[in-house]
Amino acid sequence: MVRAIIVTGLAGSGKTMLSYSLLEWYRNIKQDVAILNLDPGVLNLPYKPDIDVREFINIWDLMEKHSIGPNSSLILSMDLLLEYVEKMNSIIRSINPKILIVDTPGQMEVFAYRLSGKFFVDLLDAEEKLLLFVIDGVFASDARNLISNLLVCASVKLRFELPLLLVLNKLDLLPEDKEKRLQKWLRSSKRLYEELASHYNDDEAMYLVKMFRLMKSYHLFTNYIPVSAVTLDNMDLLIQAISRVLFRGDEYLEL
Ligand SMILES: Nc1nc2c(ncn2[C@@H]2O[C@H](COP(=O)(O)OP(=O)(O)OP(=O)(O)O)[C@@H](O)[C@H]2O)c(=O)[nH]1
Ligand SMILES: [Mg+2]
Incomplete structure (x- = not known):
């Protein structure tokens, strides 16, 4: 049984x-x-992929062939990807891993706003699927960036209708006081409002906080797991959170 962790x-x-x-x-x-x-x-990738989209699609060829720029080429390549899902699935079946990590492209249009990413994930041959939504902690230490990032996260969650874990990355670059402040914003909409009101007028700040509350009440995101992908801080917490969703806590929980 393959369980997929889709990293967005x-x-x-x-x-x-x-x-x-x-x-x-x-x-x-x-x-x-x-x-x-x-x-x-x-x-360049830090890992050697077991399955690699670049074996099927070359975005540089697409750019030349269709006289388009890199972003359009990426979007086109994701639409074309659907033709290769079955080939990729047959590789997945031949490897038959327990856990499949899927590293996705940065252009969120593909995943948050277009259907091709959704079709691909639906067709992916895995019994259980979990989305990670990675937020750059340094970027999110400004409340305005945090809110806009959470809105994209909510779009991804709505698009895929899969369980989603919010991961706050680059913890090693985030001073402790800023991390604590971020935590307060995520826990208390009053604190978030106070911060937003120092950047926007009262109505705008209230509007953003109401959106934040709605996203929370509809479980469009959960509490975040702060990690560093470089120093591996809190990776054990992330692995446990993944296990709770993908393995219902039965296996791999005690590490
Ligand atoms: N210090 C620090 N740097 C990080 C961490 N995670 C990623 N980086 C750096 O951030 C930059 C971007 O990291 P990537 O992993 O390529 O980010 P990505 O989301 O895959 O980027 P795209 O695929 O282009 O969207 C690189 O220089 C990484 O080394 C982290 O936890 N701590
Ligand atoms: Mg990348």
């Missing part, structure tokens, strides 16, 4: 680094894990 998030949030850290972590504890690179535009 804005460009540069650390999806690839986190995918790599998860891969190494699972390997170190002798779990049967494989990794799929879904980013056709990436030049």
Whole structure:
């Protein structure tokens, strides 16, 4: 039974680094894990993918053939990807890992706003699927960025209708006081309002906080897990949170 961890998030949030850290972590504890690179535009990866979209699609050829720029080419490549899902699934079946990590491209249009990413994930041959939404902690330490990032996260959750864990990455770059402040904003909408009101007028700040409350009450995101994909801080907490969803806490929980 394959369980997929699909790593999403804005460009540069650390999806690839986190995918790599998860891969190494699972390997170190002798779990049967494989990794799929879904980013056709990436030049260098820290890991060797077991399945690689670049074997099927070349975005540079698409740019030339259709006279389009890199973003359009990426979107086109994700639409074309649907033609190759079956080939990729047959590789997944031949490897048959217990855990499949899926590293996705940074252009969120593909995952949050277009159907091709959703179709791909639906067709992916895995019995259980979990989304990670990675937020760059340094970027999110400004409340305005946090809110806009959470809105994208909510779009991803609505699009996929899958369980989602919010991962706050780059903890090593975030001073402790800023991390604590972030935690307060996420826990108390009053604190978030106070912060937003120092940037926006009262009505705008209230409107944003109401959206935040609605997103929370509809469980569009959960409390976040702060990690560092580089220093591996709190990776054990993330692995446990993943286990609770993908393995119902039965297996791999005690590490
Ligand atoms: N210090 C620190 N740097 C990080 C961490 N995670 C990622 N980075 C760095 O952030 C940059 C972007 O990381 P990537 O893993 O490529 O981010 P990505 O989300 O895959 O980027 P795209 O695929 O282009 O959207 C790289 O320079 C990473 O080394 C982290 O936890 N701590
Ligand atoms: Mg990447």
